[in-house]
Amino acid sequence: MTTKTAAIALGASASKIVPLSITAMLGMFVIGFVGFSHMEVVHNAAHDSRHSLAFPCH
Amino acid sequence: MYLFRNIVLAAVVSGLVSGLILTVLQSYATIPLIIHAETFEGKGEEVGHSHSHAHDEGTPAHDHGEEGWTPADGTERFVYTAASNMLAGIGFALILLTAAEALGTLNGWRSGLMFGLAGFLAFSLAPGLGLPPELPGMPAADLAARQLWWFATAALTALGLGLLAYTKAPTLAVLGILSLVAPHLWGAPLPDTHETAVPLELHARFVASVFATSLLFWAMLGTVSGVVRARLRGGEEAYSNGAAEPVR
Numbered sequence: 001m002t003t004k005t006a007a008i009a010l011g012a013s014a015s016k017i018v019p020l021s022i023t024a025m026l027g028m029f030v031i032g033f034v035g036f037s038h039m040e041v042v043h044n045a046a047h048d049s050r051h052s053l054a055f056p057c058h
Numbered sequence: 059m060y061l062f063r064n065i066v067l068a069a070v071v072s073g074l075v076s077g078l079i080l081t082v083l084q085s086y087a088t089i090p091l092i093i094h095a096e097t098f099e100g101k102g103e104e105v106g107h108s109h110s111h112a113h114d115e116g117t118p119a120h121d122h123g124e125e126g127w128t129p130a131d132g133t134e135r136f137v138y139t140a141a142s143n144m145l146a147g148i149g150f151a152l153i154l155l156t157a158a159e160a161l162g163t164l165n166g167w168r169s170g171l172m173f174g175l176a177g178f179l180a181f182s183l184a185p186g187l188g189l190p191p192e193l194p195g196m197p198a199a200d201l202a203a204r205q206l207w208w209f210a211t212a213a214l215t216a217l218g219l220g221l222l223a224y225t226k227a228p229t230l231a232v233l234g235i236l237s238l239v240a241p242h243l244w245g246a247p248l249p250d251t252h253e254t255a256v257p258l259e260l261h262a263r264f265v266a267s268v269f270a271t272s273l274l275f276w277a278m279l280g281t282v283s284g285v286v287r288a289r290l291r292g293g294e295e296a297y298s299n300g301a302a303e304p305v306r
Contacts, residue, residue: 019062020156027152034146040126049142052088054191054268056204
């Protein structure tokens with residue numbers, strides 16, 4: 001992968017930027033889906049979980 | 059992409075474990091109170107679910123009736139709650155591990171626990187100060203406004219804690235304290251009225267239960283993330299020293 005080889009050339013901390021950006025976005029996407037999605041079906045399925053984790057609900 | 063793979067694997071393991079334990083804790087501590095509160099729902103003013111549908115409803119897959127699909131009480135509801143908790147656990151673990159990796163790395167249960175406690179402060183306690191955990195049937199301000207405040211508060215609290223823990227300059231410490239305090243000075247979006255049919259005593263017990271279970275959940279999430287991350291480093295040697303040969 002070109003990004004990886006370029007990142008290795010730049011050094012350790014720079015090589016972390018791409019994977020860490022992806023994991024951060026993935027995490028926010030998952031939280032957004034479980035805790036924030038306005039879709040009725042998702043809301044009802046995650047209902048007790050949302051209330052118990054103190055997400056804004058209803 | 060070894061770092062990516064290792065973070066995702068560690069997040070999945072700790073999210074599944076902590077989410078499952080959280081579900082067990084919740085089924086004793088919070089869910090009975092939610093079910094109790096539902097008996098009051100609609101008895102006060104007409105609260106109901108405020109549907110804020112997106113404009114492009116392309117797939118009305120489950121759209122029969124007013125309320126739409128809901129898991130049946132009992133096992134089905136429990137299973138969906140467990141699945142949601144585990145997904146939330148994976149999501150929170152991804153954010154926790156990303157933050158830890160950006161600031162260094164997790165090298166065992168202790169550093170994991172510290173990040174877990176920070177996660178509790180940022181994602182449970184700080185947003186909960188302005189928007190206390192709600193029971194069904196309680197009045198609340200506009201959903202989108204509360205979600206925005208919740209997200210901003212979590213992000214600013216995480217930033218503030220990070221600045222306090224990882225920087226040395228006094229100005230940055232002041233900036234850290236400001237970002238901890240700012241969301242609460244701004245104020246959370248509040249409903250016009252706090253009138254509800256839900257008894258105050260029930261809500262008080264619920265708030266305490268949510269914070270207690272969330273604290274245990276975050277402590278578990280951080281600890282397991284730390285333990286798994288410390289063991290799971292396959293392939294990352296190439297990142298740190300640029301050498302192809304793995305150093306062990």
